[in-house]
Amino acid sequence: MSQSASNVRLRSARHAAGYRSQQELATALGVGVRQVRRWESENPPWPHPELQQALTDLLGQDLESLGFTPPAGRDRPHTLRRTTAGTAVAAAGLAAIPVQTTAAIQPASVAADFEAVTRSHRRLYWSVTPATLHPAAVAHAALGCALLTETTGQTRRSVAAALAESYLLAGRIEFFDLRDSEHAGRTLLLALQAAGQADDPLLGAAILAHSAFIPAWDSEREAAAERMVAARTYARRGPASTEFLAWLDAVEAECETRCGNIRTALHLIGHAEDVLRHGTGHTSPPWMDWFSGARLAAFKGNTQLVAGHLPQARTTLLSVLEDMPATEDKQRTVVYGDLAAVEAAAGNPEQACAYARQALDQLGITWYAMGMDRIREVRRTLAPHQHEQCVRDLDEHLYGWSTTVSALAR
Template identity: 55%
Template sequence: MPRESGNVKLKAARQHAGYASQQALADALARAGVELGEADAEVSIRQVRRWESATPPWPHAVHQRLLEHTLGMSVEQLGFTPPWGGQSERQAAPVRSGAAAHPIVLPLPPPAPTTTTQPAALAVDYAAVTRAHRRLYWRVQPPLIRSAAAEHARFGAQLLSEVGGMPRRALAAALAESLLLVGRIEFFDLRQPVEADAKFVEALQAAGAADDQLLGAAILGHSAFVPGWAGDRDGAAERLRAARAYARRADSVPASFTTWLYAVEAECETRCGKHREALRVIGQAEDTLAGGDETPLPEWFDWFSPVRLASFKGNTQLKAGHLPQARQTLLQVLENLPEEHRKQRTVVLGDLAAVAAAEGDPEAACARAVEALDQLSITWYATGMDRIREVRRALEKWGDRECVTQLDDRLYEWRTTLIALQR
């Protein structure tokens, strides 16, 4: 397949912000011109095409303002190089205006020079550390592994300018995976969606440098959780469409990967209150998985499995009010979930507690919630704590019951309270 080229930074930022086509970005820039009092500043699709080319021209000052306002990143971070060389002084300051604004992100360095200063084995060594972080994620406290992976990503971004050819692409792929891991930790483990969203942009830029379409699809799939969990159904759908477009361009797409994208869609639909649609999508996911597929999975695709799909299904059934089905599904998940998947176990226990609360059984709900807290004492997981807090709100009518007050004692003990406040 042809290698993707051009200004991948601008293209990644455009797609991440929800503009699927160059025309959509041109229209958004025109609207931004009206908002900023620059209505005469015309931007055509031809201009956007030039900006996304392999040699993008330096935008005029008015176009710089429109791009930064619309995409929330400096022009240097969008892949433009000042004609005077180096970085402009404005690169040090984050862009704050615009509906799509992100915190400042670490820009990737320009393409490697014709002569490299590092051996090709550097990419292999860097990827080995990335793999170690991937395994440590399941065992190490989130702040610790996040700090290590983020520093590793900063190191990788600096190394890119010293490696060329195929080793550069391998290094960029490992960097993209590291940035994706940081984003996952920030979103699911620490509940920092704004920071996570910015990391997904950086990860997509690195995947573009690696020309890894499937990894780009995985990053976009994760980024769909951000608007989806905030109730922005259209925003989540746009990012999932982009993820599927990237996946179609990959050399091969394992059935498990396609199933995971369905699961992400179902989760977002559930969060947006579209429970019937979510259950329909879960059915599509199950049909895809049942079809069988011998295509090997990428090594980095370690966050999804059939039991994880069942966990998605159980939560959707719970939210849809199908309580007996949800209980049966979640109990099967709990039985089949590997012991080392403690974070997911917390979520499943929280959902089982919610089923019991919805059925009017506060004692059973509290017992499951305490089990979930026991898991959290081993490995913190903000998503799991969110589930427990939802259960506690549902138990308010039984607030004077002994089981509920005992749950409060566990929920608000010194260590748990301090960790929650710190997060």
């Protein structure tokens, strides 16, 4: 079939929606490839009623714009619907991810271009100052929302997945780096909506698990547990990798620790360790760059600390420092903070202050609000020793202009 003797409009719309071959579109519609060939011929037959809406939904244009001519005597078809399930979300007073609303369709290459920036932000998170990266991530997400209105089919799903990841990154910065739980909750909701548009259950599971941290930090166990049940439900649709399943255990353990259920938390960490020893064979998604065996050990050390198992916590956390890659600057701050807490609880103020100063030195390189929270908590426990020189030296490090302003602003 020559290009001059074909339905160029339908073929162009198919490519723009990310369906590179006629077979891919046929599979998406649940029809034979021969049917798509007939539609892309010079005189395409009018689609059957049950396929008309499917075509317009997948390709983002009405039938006439796709090169079809209504049979004589038949009413013109309705144009592409302009309302979606997002209306229900908006009616509930929540922000909603936009839907395709215009016939100006972007080419399929836009998905790869948008994903490339998302990947760059993912890598920059580990070194760029959060206050600098956050506006860039939010602006990139705004671009993704605009692109969702101009893409269809596989291209739209790819953009939606990258958009969900961008919102997840922004939400993580808001919660872990900036300690803004209120904004983090709203941002993670947007991430979940975008993951739904992408129909990506693992990404949805990751977002839900992150959202469980928010109520857990306020000791709201029921809300945190409900979100973890949802996260595990989505993960079963995955399939999830060994690391992903172990991470879910670690997140739930952290939530249980925050809610005072230490025995349950230790059981979950033990289960995570067993999971890592027996792989599922599935590969972790590329965006899951926040978990490893060393990260699990860090979770364990913190739980042992809270449980009062100080010798075990010290051993675990020291091994984490040895195994942690050089790029783990933020996590290293948290581990130093936990080691400081171990020594403070063990009655070793000088060693506690030494670890706390190491944490502060690391924070001077890469800011991490969670790390600073650890140091402030250690300082509070050192109140009985506040007249000792080691504690006064720690205060000189802790109460610089920037950290003092930050503390008063909270």
